[in-house]
Amino acid sequence: MSTTVSATNPAALARRLERTRAAAANAGVDALLMAPGSDLRYLLGAGGSSFERLTCLVVPAEAAPVLVVPKLEAPGYDAVPTGELGVELSTWVDGEDPYALVASLLPKASRVAVGDVMVALHVLGLRRALPDAEQVLAGPIVRELRMRKDAEEVDALREAGAAIDRVHARMAEFLQVGRTENEVGADIAAAIVEEGHAVADFVIVGSGPNGASPHHSLSDRVIEAGDVVVIDIGGPVAAGYNSDSTRTYVMGEPRDTDVSKTYAVLQEAQRAAVAAVRPGVLAQDVDAAARQIIADAGFGEFFIHRTGHGIGLDVHEDPYIVAGNDLPLEPGMAFSVEPGIYQPGRWGARIEDIVVVTEDGVESVNKRPHELVSLPVR
Structure with a gap:
C-alpha cells in the first residue's frame, strides 16, 4: 500500500471531521465508515489504498473518530496529525478480525454509512460483524460537505x-x-x-x-x-x-x-x-x-x-x-x-x-x- 499525504493544515481537517460528525447525526446514522480514497483524503489529508486488509476511518456521530489500520501499513499514516485531529489510531495484525474491531467501536449502532468506494469484500465483512446495523451509502452525506470548497x-x-x-x-x-x-x-x-x-x-x-x-x-x-x-x-x-x-x-x-x-x-x-x-x-x-x-x-x-x-x-x-x-x-x-x-x-x-x-x-x-x-x- 502507498499512502499519499497532502499539506492540508490540521485546523481545516479538524473542521471537516467535526462537520462530518454533525452531518452523520443529521442524517440519522450512528457512524460513517470510510475506506481509503478521496473521502479519506478529504478528512485526514491522506489517501492510500486498501486491498484484502481493511483500513477504515470510523467517524461516529457522538464520539471521537478512530482510524482502523493494519499494523504493517500504519507507518504510511505517520504524517497524519492524528493527535491534533483527535483521531485515535487502532491497529490490527494478520490473524485478527478487523471487522470485529470496527464492530467493537460501535456496540449500539443500528445504522451505519459505508463509503461509496469501499470494496465489497469489506462491505460484506462489516455487515457480518454488525448484523443488526442497516448499511447505507455515505456518499449523499459526504458529498454535501465536499461540494462546497473552502x-x-x-x-x-x-x-x-x-x-x-x-x-x-x-x-x-x-x-x-x-x-x-x-x-x-x-x-x-x-x-x-x-x-x-x-x-x-x-x-x-x-x-x-x-x-x-x-x-x-x-x-x-x-x-x-x-x-x-x-x-x-x-x-x-x-x-x-x-x-x-x-x-x-x-x-x-x-x-x-x-x-x-x-x-x-x-x-x-x-x-x-x-x-x-x-x-x-x-x-x-x-x-x-x-x-x-x-x-x-x-x-x-x-x-x-x-x-x-x-x-x-x-x-x-x-x-x-x-x-x-x-x-x-x-x-x-x-x-x-x-x-x-x-x-x-x-x-x-x-x-x-x-x-x-x-x-x-x-x-x-x-x-x-x-x-x-x-x-x-x-
Missing part, C-alpha cells in the same frame, strides 16, 4: 488550473503534422508532470474524426494538415486537487469549410454558460444556457453530454451541470463548463474551463484563450 481547496484548484494552462501554452511543441496521437500524448503526459502535477491522470488527443468521440483517448492515427484536434488533459497537483481543461486546435487551415462558423457557436455557448454561473442559479440552468445556443444553431444532436461535472479530489464529483439537476449553486462549488459539438466521421470540438462559484458570480481558474488555435504545419 479557501484552501480553491487555492489548490487555482494551482492546478495554472499548471494545466502552462501545458496548453506549450502545445505547438507536441502537436505536429506527421506525429501519431500516441506520440503527442506521451509528450503531453510528461509536460503535465513537468508543469507541476503529481501525475498525468488523463490525456485525450482526438484528431480529425477521432475528435468526434468525446472520450477518445489516444491511437496510432497520424495527425494530418487540416485536422481539427481536441486536447483534453488533467491530473492532480501535490495537494490532490485536479485540473481538467480542454482546448481545440487546428493544423494549419481547417480541411472543412464549416469549422470556423461552427466553432464560433461553441464559443458563444461556453461563454454564455460561464456567464450564467452565480449563487442561486440552478445547475440545470447553466447546462441549458449552453445547450440552447447550440440547439438554436442546428447542432443540438451533436452535443451529447452534460455541460459539466464537479471537480476537486476526484476529477468527476458533485455537482453535475446537467438537465434535471435543480441544485442551487452556492459559493465554493467548483465544476467544469465544457460544451462540445461532435460530428461523427468528420471532426469535433470542445472548450472546457474549471470555474468556482464566488459570493457574487464566478471565477475561472483557467485563463487560456478560447479561440480555435491554428498551429503551424512544418
